[in-house]
Amino acid sequence: MRAAIYPGNGGPVTIETLADPRPGPGEVLIRVSRCGICGTDLAMTRGGAWDYGSGVQFGHEYAGEIVELGREVSALRVGDRIAVMPSLACGRCTSCRAHGNAVLCEDKQGSAMLGFSELAAIPQGAATKLPAVLSLADGALIEPLAISLYGVQLAAIRPGDSVLVLGAGSVALYAVYWARRLGAGRIAVMSRSPRRAALARDMGADRFIAFGENEAGDLREALGGAPVVVLECVGAQGMLMKALSHVAPFGRILSLGFCTAPDPVIPALGSYKCASIQFSVGYSMREFLYIADQIDKGHVDPKRTISSTVTLDELPATLAMLRKPNAETKVHVTF
Secondary structure, eight states: OEEEEBOSTTOOOEEEEOOOOOOOTTEEEEEEEEEEOOHHHHHTTSSSSSOOOSSBOOOOEEEEEEEEEOTTOOSOOTTOEEEEOOBOOOSOSHHHHHHOOGGGOSSOOOBOOOOSBSEEEEEGGGEEEOOTTOOHHHHTTHHHHHHHHHHHHHTTOOTTOOEEEEOOSHHHHHHHHHHHHTTOSSEEEEESOGGGHHHHHHHTOSEEEESSTTHHHHHHHHHTSSOSEEEEOOOSTTHHHHHHHHSOTTOEEEEOSOOOSOOOOOHHHHHHHTOEEEEOOOOOHHHHHHHHHHGGGSSSOGGGGEEEEEOGGGHHHHHHHHTSSOSOSEEEEEO
């Protein structure tokens, strides 16, 4: 099979031919159909402190069809279409038992980050069977939708709460989608560029606001006051302080941006607002199962965020392109 390999230390991703994997006991072999390119893929292949490592396969937003079963697999069949939960958890540690968050498992059982490859052998417990009404394109969106759903749930949005979403990338757009689904009142999206303004409205936002000197007044006009909840989805320095400056007294800030650099805030400003900041990473199988069941019942089709598809051979050049200013939202590698 052919697969993308990251050499480590910020080196260029290559497409290599590897031996076809075989499913072991309790595993299934899938033929990958689609894998989304995530901002994490860009951040962790540029050679910084947060890095995938050397000589590794990667790709974690993927779906495919089962083509072979290993021994001891009973709940799945050849031909089943599945989405893959890429973090493999032990199910026994404190984090798993208390929260079910696979990403924070204290006794990791390996990884199923194999999406940028033609074939992948994964544990059956990492597979979420797709209902007949869903396509494999839907399946490849379940993982990023789960990231945003898990975070928005942590923000504890109450019916009618006003919400500000900082950013207009895929994580932000999916946060808008879930905030609307979970009963938010008015929702504003604030971003540097207006090119995704229409898409933000499609996903459920009431207003798009550009960063700038008038943003505070525009925001209060859009929401009728300061936002009760701010969802920070940019992950760049200065965004936590921006969230803190806009949030209402006793408001809640949820950081989904995953900034990997120091991002200072002024604690006194937060103190005078009695504001709270919650950080989020990962998801549980509950989110995967809920999305697989509910994705076709929402107010808009999340596939509208897929801006283009590329081949596996085009992946290295596409990663380089996405690190520069571009017009893409969610790019899928198709096989």
